[in-house]
Amino acid sequence: MRYRLRTLLILVAVACLLLGVIRTVATHVKPSIGYGFRAEFAELPIDDAALAEWLAEQPGVIKAFVNREPSSIRVHWIMSRDLTGNPPIPDCREQFDRFGYKGLKTFDRGG
Numbered sequence: 001m002r003y004r005l006r007t008l009l010i011l012v013a014v015a016c017l018l019l020g021v022i023r024t025v026a027t028h029v030k031p032s033i034g035y036g037f038r039a040e041f042a043e044l045p046i047d048d049a050a051l052a053e054w055l056a057e058q059p060g061v062i063k064a065f066v067n068r069e070p071s072s073i074r075v076h077w078i079m080s081r082d083l084t085g086n087p088p089i090p091d092c093r094e095q096f097d098r099f100g101y102k103g104l105k106t107f108d109r110g111g
Contacts, residue, residue, distance in 0.1 A: 029083055032062060036076035036110060037092070042103025048073060050099045051092070059087035073101075 048066040055064040055077055064077040075092060096104060 030080045031083075032078050032080045034076060034078050035089060036074065038072055038074045038106075038108045038110075039093075039096070039101070040072035040105040040107075041096075041101045042071075042105060043101070044068070044071070044073070045100030048099075051075070051095065051101075054095060054099070055090060055092065058090040061090065072106075 048068055051073075052064050052066040055061060055066075055075070060079045060081055062078045062080055065075070067074040067076075077090075079089065081087060081089075093104075093107065096102075
């Protein structure tokens with residue numbers, strides 16, 4: 001009985017140690033990943049500089065690009081996030097009205 005309890009305590013201690021190491025690695029490893037979308041609108045603003053600037057200022061965003069097409073935009077950005085998902089991916093859809101994009105027709109992730 002004494003050996004079983006000691007073995008159990010050792011296993012619990014090793015598991016806690018491994019979880020701590022995994023958590024530390026997950027918060028310190030920050031790969032850069034590309035994100036993007038294509039959105040079509042009924043009405044576009046004069047230029048896309050405000051959206052590009054807002055996106056570039058978001059936590060974790062390294063570089064942001066906005067390309068204009070006749071009635072749509074393609075938005076791409078590179079972002080560094082840890083393995084736990086922080087910082088969160090910026091939600092550009094919430095900003096469309098603020099920057100003058102009206103009447104969203106289609107929204108395709110992947111750009």
